[in-house]
Amino acid sequence: MGWAAVSAEDNLLELVEAEEPDENDYRLQEQVGFILRKAHQRHVSIFAAHIADLTPPQFAALAKLRDVGETSQNQLGSLIAMDAATVKGVIDRLKARGFVELSKHEIDKRRLLVNLTAEGRDAIERLIPLAREITQETLAPLSAKEAAIFMKLLAKLA
Amino acid sequence: MGWAAVSAEDNLLELVEAEEPDENDYRLQEQVGFILRKAHQRHVSIFAAHIADLTPPQFAALAKLRDVGETSQNQLGSLIAMDAATVKGVIDRLKARGFVELSKHEIDKRRLLVNLTAEGRDAIERLIPLAREITQETLAPLSAKEAAIFMKLLAKLA
DNA sequence: GGAAATTCATTCGTATGCAAATGATATCAA
DNA sequence: TTGATATCATTTGCATACGAATGAATTTCC
Known part of the structure; x- marks a missing residue:
């Protein structure tokens, strides 16, 4: 096999490159x-x-409290995918705003119960229509059918 | 039209409810x-x-610098979707690690040029194979076909 | 040429987000 | 019962992320 077989060499190279097309190629985007x-x-x-x-995290906390009613801080965190340290900050700020109130669990003295205030309930009811618009606008680049597919796949991923 | 027309009333209610099926229903999840x-x-x-x-943001900065070579800090930020304040912190930490070096633009004295060091280049080359695995594992809940569709729709959304 | 607008970078303040350590309480198990 | 574990919450430290304000340098445009 000498250098006369130029096209065979080329084919070999193509095969190798076909196996590793991205060797030097990493596209962040x-x-x-x-x-x-x-x-x-x-x-x-x-x-x-x-x-x-x-x-968004503050809204999520209010929306979930509206769903489930009074819960412990950590339980609420797990419902809205926040760890204990993160949810504490969110709840502290909502409390400072008067949207939630805290109380101690009667039996289990470790737990800190969180609940909506009347003001918090008003706020979340008022904001939910806006949240629907936010969802719509976020999905606006997709057709209705695309959006449905996307949501299904995204849910699988998350 | 008296109260004898009960079923007609019921049908009307059904129609109204069909128009607004989610009136009281907002599912955060x-x-x-x-x-x-x-x-x-x-x-x-x-x-x-x-x-x-x-x-991930630090990795993105290194990967992009590998692509484009020396750039200004803000330009790099826009390439990896970080505002000026955020990119500064990321670059500061990469500089402290010895992965990038900073220099002043000769002509435009406002600009701060960022470039990979030899160590930074080694690091990003070493990490890119791991980044491929990260992408794979992230998409693992989806089939190859689903992943392709998802990436196309996600790109449209972002 | 020079004032106005723009661009580049920095700083400050606020808000997630998470790992790790800590303390208080509750539960489990020997 | 009590000692080991586990759970709930807090705190600290670090790293994005972004709005707003600031200052320096450049570009635009009259």
């Missing part, structure tokens, strides 16, 4: 984590444009 | 923003399990 971060940023920005006086 | 936040959290967790000594 195409990685799921990078795009996920950007999509999340965009959502937070849309949220802020519609609801200026509350953050 | 089904909102795109909430799930997006959880999916992002999951990705960050997977990232940390594979690459313990660098955060």
